[in-house]
Amino acid sequence: AMDFKLRAATKEDCKEISRMIKELAVFEEMSDQVKISHEDLERDGFCQNPFFECLVAEVPEERKSREGFTVVGYALYYYTYSTWKGPSAYLEDLYVMPEFRGKGIGRGLLCKVAEVIKKKGCVRLQLSVLDWNTSAQDFYISKGAQNLTVSEGWHAIRFEGQHLDNLAGEA
Amino acid sequence: AMDFKLRAATKEDCKEISRMIKELAVFEEMSDQVKISHEDLERDGFCQNPFFECLVAEVPEERKSREGFTVVGYALYYYTYSTWKGPSAYLEDLYVMPEFRGKGIGRGLLCKVAEVIKKKGCVRLQLSVLDWNTSAQDFYISKGAQNLTVSEGWHAIRFEGQHLDNLAGEA
Numbered sequence: 001a002m003d004f005k006l007r008a009a010t011k012e013d014c015k016e017i018s019r020m021i022k023e024l025a026v027f028e029e030m031s032d033q034v035k036i037s038h039e040d041l042e043r044d045g046f047c048q049n050p051f052f053e054c055l056v057a058e059v060p061e062e063r064k065s066r067e068g069f070t071v072v073g074y075a076l077y078y079y080t081y082s083t084w085k086g087p088s089a090y091l092e093d094l095y096v097m098p099e100f101r102g103k104g105i106g107r108g109l110l111c112k113v114a115e116v117i118k119k120k121g122c123v124r125l126q127l128s129v130l131d132w133n134t135s136a137q138d139f140y141i142s143k144g145a146q147n148l149t150v151s152e153g154w155h156a157i158r159f160e161g162q163h164l165d166n167l168a169g170e171a
Numbered sequence: 172a173m174d175f176k177l178r179a180a181t182k183e184d185c186k187e188i189s190r191m192i193k194e195l196a197v198f199e200e201m202s203d204q205v206k207i208s209h210e211d212l213e214r215d216g217f218c219q220n221p222f223f224e225c226l227v228a229e230v231p232e233e234r235k236s237r238e239g240f241t242v243v244g245y246a247l248y249y250y251t252y253s254t255w256k257g258p259s260a261y262l263e264d265l266y267v268m269p270e271f272r273g274k275g276i277g278r279g280l281l282c283k284v285a286e287v288i289k290k291k292g293c294v295r296l297q298l299s300v301l302d303w304n305t306s307a308q309d310f311y312i313s314k315g316a317q318n319l320t321v322s323e324g325w326h327a328i329r330f331e332g333q334h335l336d337n338l339a340g341e342a
Contacts, residue, residue, distance in 0.1 A: 021254045033255045040257055049220060052252040081223040081249050083192045083264050084204045085331070086211055090261075093254050107341075114330065114338035124331045125338075131324035144334025149326040153302035156319040156327065159285065160256070160295045163315025167285035167296075170278070 003063070004105055006112050009054035009074065011046040014038040016071040017054060024095045028130065052078045055112055057096065057105045065099055072100045075109040079120065088124035089117040110143070128156065174234070175276055177283050180225035180245065182217040185209040187242040188225060195266045199301060223249045226283055228267065228276045236270055243271040246280040250291065259295035260288040281314070299327065 009017060018038035025031040044051045057073035064070045073096035080088045091113055096105045114125055126148075129136045141147065148154045159167060180188060189209035196202040215222045228244035235241045244267035251259045262284055267276045285296055297319075300307045312318065319325045330338060 025255065030255075035255060036253075036257050044252065044258060051250055051258050076252070076254055078252055079222060079249075080251070080261065081215065081247070081263060082207075083247055084196065084201075084206060086207050087215060087222050090251065092252060111338045111340075111342035114335055115342035118335065118339045123335070124329060125335055126327060126329045128325045129328055131326055137326070137328070140328050140330075143330070143338060145328045145330045147326055148329050149320055154299045154327050155302055155308070155321065156297060156325050157300055157308075157311050157316045158295060158297045158319050159311075159314070159316045164285055164289065164294070164296055167282045167314060168289045169282075171282035171286035 003060060004072070004100075004103070004108070005058045006055055006108055007058065009045070009056045011042050013054070013056050013071060014041040014045070016069065017041055017056070017074050017076070019069075020071075020074055020095050020097070021093065023097065024093060052076055052092065053116070055109055055116070057100075057109055059100070065097060069097070072097045073105045073109055075113050077113050077117070077125075079117070079122070080126070082124055085123050087120065087122045088126065089113070089120075089122045091125060091127040094127070106139070174231060175243070175271075175274070175279070176229045177226055177279055178229065180216070180227045182213050184225070184227050184242060185212040185216070187240065188212055188227065188245050188247070190240075191242075191245055191266050191268070192264065194268065195264060199304075223247055223263065224287070226280055226287070228271075228280055230271065236268060240268070243268045244276045244280055246284050248284050248288070248296075250288070250293065251297070253295055256294050258291065258293045259297065260284070260291075260293045262296060262298040265298070277310070 015038045022034050025034045054074055054076045056071050058071050076093045077089050077091045080090045082088045094109055186209045193205050196205045225245055225247045227242050229242050247264045248260050248262045251261045253259045
């Protein structure tokens with residue numbers, strides 16, 4: 001069995017998390033969209049009321065990646081609220097470096113997030129997947145997840161940039 | 172012009188918010204799904220690290236609803252995080268009682284939420300709409316929102332109940 005460790009991220013992991021956020025965006029074919037730095041992650045995730053929590057997967061030094069990395073995966077999540085069911089959580093990113101896939105690290109991160117948020121009283125865990133990413137969809141469905149866009153017809157809507165500024169300006 | 176006031180909800184508003192959460196669920200044809208009470212809202216939204224924030228719309232006593240209510244709309248939201256753009260927010264519910272629609276209360280609540288979250292440094296506001304609720308979709312799109320499910324193919328995935336317990340149990 002592959003040996004790896006899952007643990008809560010610390011401020012010192014933010015450079016590695018930032019690197020993997022960019023790797024994930026390349027996979028999602030939207031790498032030009034990443035605007036935040038490791039300094040942003042340090043400030044936003046490790047302050048008094050952090051915007052997110054993060055777990056990382058670490059392998060021993062002797063199993064480091066070809067490029068010398070030992071932090072090889074992460075799960076970044078935050079707390080949300082369902083007005084029907086109560087405290088919930090949202091898994092923003094779940095990522096494992098390609099050369100470390102197929103060893104249970106992704107599954108391990110997902111299960112650990114579920115454990116952590118349940119201890120905080122959460123009754124739901126949600127996330128988003130791209131329609132063409134069928135391997136991710138199959139993975140989540142195999143674990144019992146429901147695709148709400150397909151089953152109930154929920155669509156995601158976003159305001160940003162000038163449009164968000166305009167809304168705020170009308171207040 | 173209709174006179175109404177928008178203000179941050181207090182613990183004392185939770186009974187009214189709970190009533191409107193049920194009204195919204197009836198509209199969404201999922202009223203059997205509402206499991207939380209006003210006591211839950213009081214505990215989860217008005218504690219040290221609240222799970223959500225809420226604005227309410229209030230009309231003067233002389234314009235109260237047929238059933239005698241003066242709190243006639245609400246917007247419930249919470250803070251999230253984009254690993255590409257940073258601090259963001261999610262509008263869980265936006266609701267105005269049917270007899271008070273068409274008077275700018277919904278627009279007012281949406282704009283006020285945008286103003287509040289921008290002051291907290293948020294760069295995005297997201298929400299979900301049902302595919303058959305074209306009037307809500309048209310409203311958001313007219314204000315410059317993007318439908319991410321249509322434009323980028325994002326689908327919403329949810330774990331809950333026994334499936335979430337199973338994940339946590341495997342950690």
